[in-house]
Amino acid sequence: xxxxxxxxxxxxxxxxxxxxxxxxxxxxxxxxxxxxxxxxxxxxxxxxxxxxxxxxxxxxxxxxxxxxxxxxxxxxxxxxxxxxxxxxxxxxxxxxxxxxxxxxxxxxxxxxxxxxxxxxxxxxxxxxxxxxxxxxxxxxxxxxxxxxxxxxxxxxxxxxxxxxxxxxxxxxxxxxxxxxxxxxxxxxxxxxxxxxxxxxxxxxxxxxxxxxxxxxxxxxxxxxxxxxxxxxxxxxxxxxxxxxxxxxxxx
Amino acid sequence: xxxxxxxxxxxxxxxxxxxxxxxxxxxxxxxxxxxxxxxxxxxxxxxxxxxxxxxxxxxxxxxxxxxxxxxxxxxxxxxxxxxxxxxxxxxxxxxxxxxxxxxxxxxxxxxxxxxxxxxxxxxxxxxxxxxxxxxxxxxxxxxxxxxxxxxxxxxxxxxxxx
Numbered sequence: 026x027x028x029x030x031x032x033x034x035x036x037x038x039x040x041x042x043x044x045x046x047x048x049x050x051x052x053x054x055x056x057x058x059x060x061x062x063x064x065x066x067x068x069x070x071x072x073x074x075x076x077x078x079x080x081x082x083x084x085x086x087x088x089x090x091x092x093x094x095x096x097x098x099x100x101x102x103x104x105x106x107x108x109x110x111x112x113x114x115x116x117x118x119x120x121x122x123x124x125x126x127x128x129x130x131x132x133x134x135x136x137x138x139x140x141x142x143x144x145x146x147x148x149x150x151x152x153x154x155x156x157x158x159x160x161x162x163x164x165x166x167x168x169x170x171x172x173x174x175x176x177x178x179x180x181x182x183x184x185x186x187x188x189x190x191x192x193x194x195x196x197x198x199x200x201x202x203x204x205x206x207x208x209x210x211x212x213x214x215x216x217x218x219x220x221x222x223x224x225x226x227x228x229x230x231x232x233x234x235x236x237x238x239x240x241x242x243x244x245x246x247x248x249x250x251x252x253x254x255x256x257x258x259x260x261x262x263x264x265x266x267x268x269x270x271x272x273x274x275x276x
Numbered sequence: 277x278x279x280x281x282x283x284x285x286x287x288x289x290x291x292x293x294x295x296x297x298x299x300x301x302x303x304x305x306x307x308x309x310x311x312x313x314x315x316x317x318x319x320x321x322x323x324x325x326x327x328x329x330x331x332x333x334x335x336x337x338x339x340x341x342x343x344x345x346x347x348x349x350x351x352x353x354x355x356x357x358x359x360x361x362x363x364x365x366x367x368x369x370x371x372x373x374x375x376x377x378x379x380x381x382x383x384x385x386x387x388x389x390x391x392x393x394x395x396x397x398x399x400x401x402x403x404x405x406x407x408x409x410x411x412x413x414x415x416x417x418x419x420x421x422x423x424x425x426x427x428x429x430x431x432x433x434x435x436x437x438x
Contacts, residue, residue, distance in 0.1 A: 038319040096316055109318045120318040161317070 029127055031273040035162040036123040037230075041136045042159070043246065044094050045151040047115045056093050058114035064146035065098065068112060071142050076100035076110055108132075110139055117143050128254055136250060140243050152240050158253040159234035160261065166227045169272070174199060174219055177229065181269040184217065210252045211237035215260065231264065233257045330371045333380045333390070337364055340382050353386040356405035363388040363403040366425070374437055394436050401425060401432075 047056035069079070078101035096111035096118055108121040119136045126132055144151060171177050174196050179185040186201060200218035207213055216232040235253035262270065326334075340355040347354060363380070367390075378393035386405040392398065402410040411428050413421040413435050421431060 038317055040316060042316050099318065107318070111316060111318070116316075118316045120316070122319060161319070 029129060033273045033275075034123050034126070035164050035273055036126055037161045037163040038120060038122055039126055039132060039161075040118055040120050040157070040159045041132075041250070042116065042118045042155075042157045043140065043153050044116045044155040046154050046240070047093050056115075058093065060147050060149065061114045064143070065112065067146040068142055069098075069100070071146070072100055072110065072139075076102055078102070078104050078106075082111075108135060112143075128258075133250065133254070137247060140246065144243050150242055152242060153246050154240050155236065155238050156241070156246060156249065157234055157236040158250060158257060159232060160257050161230065161232050162261070163222070163228050163230050164272075165222070166229055169269075178217060181229075181266050182217065182231070183264055183266060207256070210235050210249065210256055211239070213256055213260070215264070233260050233264075326368075326371045329377045330367050333367055333377060334364060336380050337367070337388065340388065343382060347382070348384065350384070352382070352384040353405075355382040355388055356386040358407055359386060359388040359403045359405050362407065362409070363390060366390070366401070366403070373433060375433065376436055392432075392436065397436060399432060399435065 045058075047058055050057045050059075080099040080101060082097055082099060094113065094115045096113040096116055098112045100110045100112070102108055108119060108125060111118040111120065117139060119132070119139050121132055121135070166177060169177070169181065175185070175187060184201075186199075198219060200216065202214065202216040204212050204214045212235070214232065214234040214236065216230075218230045220228050220230050222228050233256075235256050237249050237253070241249060265273075337360055340360055341357075343354045345354045346352060367377075376392050376394040377390070378398075379391040381389050381391075383389050383402065388403045390401045390403075392401075396416050398414040400410075400412045400414075404410070409425040411421070411423045411425050411432060412419055413431065421428065421435075423431070425432075
């Protein structure tokens with residue numbers, strides 16, 4: 026049976042990030058978003074009822090041109106409550122966590138609405154030159170059998186790694202990243218690493234991200250998003266071994 | 277005019293500066309890993325932040341763009357784009373390196389000077405219009421080293437972290 030949402034999904038965060046083209050300021054030779062300040066006001070006004078909690082990420086008054094493609098403003102659903110929208114010169118992100126996440130009825134419509142709100146806030150059509158859909162999944166290793174990282178990855182993920190030389194000690198940290206170029210959606214990145222969560226518990230982290238760089242207007246971006254999601258969704262299922270995947274359904 | 281502010285922050289995602297330890301047999305790594313596990317994440321810590329002193333310096337630095345010739349009423353040359361850009365790159369690259377940033381100012385010949393100071397020790401770094409740099413290390417007002425950043429960045433870090 027098709028499940029819209031895994032009951033115990035390991036999703037830590039899903040991020041959509043879109044960057045549009047900046048303009049070259051002749052006076053300073055800087056790439057800037059000339060409409061940003063004006064658009065910010067319009068954008069904030071439209072989303073303020075749903076995202077009333079505003080937080081500035083940057084202390085002080087750094088010149089905006091220095092922060093091209095860096096989110097400056099966060100708009101939270103409530104204090105510490107996701108989803109969150111981030112806006113900066115030339116960049117918009119939508120961030121959510123497992124608690125709310127569901128693609129068809131929640132996240133995708135939110136990204137779509139956000140992008141159209143951005144479009145409406147700007148006078149000129151935005152040409153997106155980079156866009157990423159990223160999933161970060163995390164499990165605590167204490168919830169699984171664990172003897173070492175090599176076996177943990179081999180037992181749970183359809184991927185394995187080994188050193189072809191004597192180990193100089195116990196594997197303490199690892200971070201494996203691969204990227205694959207696709208014809209349709211752009212670059213697919215898959216990464217596996219270990220880490221600790223904020224309770225200092227050991228965790229296994231895996232990320233799946235799709236990044237496109239072909240210039241697109243918002244309508245094209247919507248189509249790309251659907252495609253990117255289908256890649257991420259498929260890859261998630263394909264990377265997880267059967268029992269590991271089952272733990273997100275049954276645990 | 278050359279591009280001044282077009283460097284993407286991602287270019288500075290990893291910054292590693294190596295310093296030889298006292299006995300020169302081991303390496304102490306002064307490093308900042310902006311490990312972009314999730315750029316623009318709201319769950320993972322914000323790794324794009326700079327220490328307040330760096331932000332303050334960059335703000336001042338960017339304001340130098342507006343200075344014209346004779347900005348000091350004594351015939352000083354306006355800070356050059358190259359000087360500003362290279363000073364800015366240095367600050368971003370070394371934002372989290374353990375250095376006692378103290379003062380930043382434009383110079384009379386179009387250069388930018390960053391001063392570092394800790395107790396009896398001080399350093400001056402000049403970012404010149406011709407792309408060159410000068411590094412001077414002082415202790416008790418005596419100049420101990422006259423060099424440039426490229427050749428002596430390790431000495432600079434070691435000087436303030438001994």
